[in-house]
Amino acid sequence: MNSDLAQHEPGWAAEPRKVHVIQGEFHVSNEDVVMTTILGSCVAACIRDPVARVGGMNHFLLPGATGDEGLRYGVQSMELLVNALLRKGARRDRLEVKLFGGAHLFDGLSDVGAQNSNFAEAFVRDESLNYVGGSLRGDRARRIQYWPISGRARQILLAPTESRVFAVEQRRPAPAPAQDAGALELF
Amino acid sequence: MPASSSLTCLVVDDQQTMRSLVRTGLQQLGFRTIYEAPDGEEGLRHMLSRPIHLVISDYNMPKLDGLGLLRAIRSHPPIQKTAFIMLTGRADKELVQRAVQFGVNNYLVKPFTVATLKEKIEAIFGVLA
Incomplete structure (x- = not known):
């Protein structure tokens, strides 16, 4: 039985469940x-508390990527992740923190990836978080795997042709940051 | 019509980046005297040591969260009438309703624009000069 093998043979241990994190989540x-x-040009922050x-x-792309509005969206994305960790006992x-992504996939267009990377690095620095590694910028899309308890991360760079296809797929508009949802009319 | 330059504001948030964003927004609206605190406890110490007209506070914070700070302010007679805007990560109806019970003046869902910040402040103080 597979379950018995999993119990006695470490090599047969069940694969951990995969959770795919899409843009904006x-x-x-x-x-x-x-x-x-x-x-592609998006950035993912992988953050853990090794004691807890x-x-x-997370996985974010700054809308417009410049100015305060983009900054607000990036800050919100980072804050949601950090607060969720704190609620689960992290300190x-x-x-x-590990940061990945921020590639520049198209020549001639503004370097959105660099702007996302710059934001993520500035956030980590300004919040005095402990940056332990990662891979930002470059010209290739990346596939990232992250094991949250061990903090292990694996990056697979996509081939240039794959990166181009991926970039075209990613050029649809980024979801607009949620503005004040009008659902609550208490004032 | 109050002049925003005459209003003192305290921004309470555990994220320095968010405090800077709120500060920038307030400066664009003409505020000149802006204090910052990283949690509710330090925010309350600020409140008790200098006159503050407006508090803009995050909800999720260590030590004393936004609701705790709001309750503490409302229970201290010298500062209990200070205007208070709660920052929330999402339109959390239960949280906002609890804040209303404790006397919050308004709330702001992140990420917000300077125009929305202005709207929320003017809902309390009237049109800013």
Whole structure:
């Protein structure tokens, strides 16, 4: 039986459940999962607390990528991830951050990837978070896997042709950041 | 019509980046005296040591969260009438309703624009000069 083999043979242990994180979303877990995403000019922050054994990943693209409006959206994306970690027992001073993505996939267009990368690095620096590694910029799309409890991350660079196809697919408009949802009319 | 330059504001958020964004927005609206605190406890100490007209506070914070700060302010007679805007990560109806019970003046869902910030402040103080 597979379950018996899994119990006695470490090599047969069940694969951790995969959680795919798409643009504009984040996921946090303290379970044995592997978080995955594919990045072009977007950036993913992979953050964990090694003591609380909880970690998570987000995936964001600054809309317009310049100015305060884009900045607000990026800050919100990072804050949602950090707050979700804190709610699961993480402590801000123990957080370890890895950053991936921010590629420049099209010559001649503004370097949105660099702007996303610059924002992510500035956020980590300004919030005094512990940056432990990652891979930003370049000209290739990336497939990322992240194990939130161990903090292990694996990056697979897509071939240039694959990157081009992926970039074309990604050129649809980024979802607009949620503005004040009008659902609450209390004032 | 109050002059925004005459209003003092305290921004309370555990994220320095968010405090800077709010500060920038307030400066664009003409505010000149802006203080910052990284959590509710330090925010309350600011409140008790200098006159503050407006508090803009995050909800999720260590030590003393936004609701705790709001309750503390409303229970201290010298500062209990200070205007208070709660920053929330999403339109959380339950949270906003609890904040209303504790006397919040308005709320702001992140990410927000300077225009929305202005609208929320003017809903409390009237049109800013």
